[in-house]
Amino acid sequence: PRPVRIIAIGAGFAGLSMARAVNTGSLQNAAITVYEKNSDVGGTWYENRYPGCACDIPAPNYQFSWAPNPFWKSYYAKQEDILSYMRSVAEQHNLRRYVKTSHKITNASWIPEREVWQVTVTKTDGRDLVISSPGVTDGETSTTFVEECDILINCTGFFNHWKWPNVQDREQFGGRMLHSAAWPQDTDQDIKGKTVALIGNGSSGVQILPAILNDAEKVYIHIRSPTWVTTNFASKFAGPGGSNYDYSEEQKTAWAKDPDAYLRYRREIEQELNSRFGLYIDHSPEQKAAREYGIREMANKLGERQDLLQALLPDFAVGCRRPTPGNGYLEALTSPKVQVIWGTVEAFTEKGIRTLSGHETSDVDTIICATGFDLSCAPRFPINGLNGTNLQQLWNENPRSYLSVTAQDMPNYFGFLGPFSPLGHGSLVTSIEMVTKYITDFVNKLQTQNYSYCVPKAHIPAAYQRHALAWLNKTVWASNCSSTFKNGTAGGELNSLHPGSRINYFELLRTPRWEDFEWKSLCESEDLTFAWLANGLTYRERNPAD
Incomplete structure (x- = not known):
């Protein structure tokens, strides 16, 4: 070549x-x-x-x-x-x-x-x-x-x-302001024993809250939008309730000695991941089951704080936004160290945050913006x-x-x-x-x-886009929610999802x-149309190993 x-x-x-x-x-x-x-x-x-x-x-x-x-x-x-x-x-x-x-x-x-x-x-x-x-x-x-x-x-x-939230007076805050996607190394002193305000309940926000809860003195969490807080993907093979768990040394050693057994295990997980595509089809039985399961799991994890459930439950379908797995997040919301503040953040102040509804905090040491990309x-x-x-x-x-x-x-x-x-x-x-x-x-x-x-060819990308949008219109991704699939908007066009399952996508890639x-x-002349045949020999003939 x-x-x-x-x-x-x-x-x-x-x-x-x-x-x-x-x-x-x-x-x-x-x-x-x-x-x-x-x-x-x-x-x-x-x-x-x-x-x-x-x-x-x-x-x-x-x-x-x-x-x-x-x-x-x-x-x-x-x-x-x-x-x-x-x-x-x-x-x-x-x-x-x-x-x-x-x-x-x-x-x-x-x-x-x-x-x-x-x-x-x-x-x-x-x-x-x-x-x-x-x-x-x-x-x-x-x-x-x-x-x-x-x-x-x-x-x-x-x-x-990453991006700072579109909130005024960021420079007015007198404490330390951090972004989840630009986390410096020296933050222990900004969390331990401090009052922390956490903005956002997306994928990073739901992971941060339970992780800082033990060290922080108090946490205000600002939640603007409801979301489905689910177990992680392929939770069938996870710990109780979809929780994480550590592999034993014996298990790891066994897989290292038997790669075929490890491959079989990975295939079982892959099958589980691929079998869930039906829930993304609007009004499908899988979508209905996912909604019922999601409500039940969120209610169980919130325990006596069912008031939080009513505020957290979205009116959009499971999967409209990418599901937000959050082991320990819902339980953390019920902690006496946590105060949930609903609504849109309007401005930063010298000592905290003011919301559009007029709620204002005045004892914040550290603000964490888990506001994404x-x-x-x-x-x-x-x-x-x-x-x-x-x-x-x-x-x-x-x-x-x-x-x-x-x-x-x-x-x-x-x-x-x-x-x-x-x-x-x-x-x-x-x-x-x-x-x-x-x-x-x-x-x-x-x-x-x-x-x-x-x-x-000139018409191909636009034609493919039309096909994709028409197909995606029957999925929950197209329903009315603010999602990463629409670059953070609720009413925008989908721009980041394949019109079909991932297995379908893989098959398309196999045959260009x-x-x-x-x-x-490279050859303009018709006389050189077959110049690509070169000298009639192959690279493999020169390399006996091939």
Whole structure:
């Protein structure tokens, strides 16, 4: 195959997966550089380090199939254990040699005359950008340079662009203000024995409350919207009531000695994860059962505080927002140390928070904003393709893709978990592996059949978007709730879910539809149509090992 240069952006699960494709020879004659803005690999699991941070997908199924770890400490892994796993994968599979940390991409432009991507890279001062406020510039020691590549792969994902809540007078607060997605290392003194105000009851908020409750003197929790607080995914194999539990040393050793038994266990969990798709279909029997179960479980965990149940129960379907697993959260709400404050936060004050209804606290030492991320699909930097298209601008206005991987007017551009990807259920690591294989198929075709680039045909992304929205209209995701699937809005269009099950998505990726793409040949002359057949020999003939 002809040589290609690849730039991948981000060294989380997706970036490591692409590096492995080169390292193992799935991509031959390919050079890859993975640029990572932070000082280490890990992506989301490097950046999110707040108290209680954990994955709601079982650990045995939240890992690469090619790097199974039988030594997970618990059924649902904590952030530090997932990060440790990712670091060990990078080391053991010799992937760090492809990664350049403390390098941030600030611009990418397709150069049509030369049919390459020109990528602007800023080498930062080594400071972890995640713990700085959005918009803070790099230090004076940063340097900028330009690299070129044939293939550009965006591996940055969703959960990397946090935002302060849109609340006035943030600078007026006299204590310490923290954000769940930018958690510094030195926070013990800000929680222990202090009065804490926690804003938000989304995925991070429900994990933080029980994690800080023992240390804090008092906690005000500000809840704006009702939500379904559920058990974690695949709770069938979890502890009592869907709780987490630690694996015994005997169990871990047994799996290490018998990989086939460990694989069977993971398959059982995977089957459980995939069998729950029916609950996302509006008015289905599974949806009805999920609602009844959710009400019963929330009532049981709130005990005598049924007044909280009436306020917490949503009027929208289970799954309209991504379910909010929260082991210990509902029980924490009933603690005498916790005061629930309902309604929208209007302003910060010197000593606390004022809500729109007029409630005001005046004894707060620390505020924790568990207010999430900018979940638009738009890239965090300009990406300029054909016909003057800027993908950042296009997706800010109307996010659409083809199978969540390729984009309008973006030649030789691929991405992970873009618009209309299966974010609503199951392990994203499995999806990342499937997308990696899909991208690899495209790159192999470009290399072996003498194409300089491929790009979705002009009508394809819009047509796919129309199909997706029409299909998704029958799901609970389309019902009236404010959700991450609509970038935090209630009435907006869905932009981040596959129109079908994740198994359906995987099957689509297995057999690429080449006919949905324009393919630009390296050979303009008809006389050279079959130049891609080269010298009539194969690489394998020169390598007896193959």
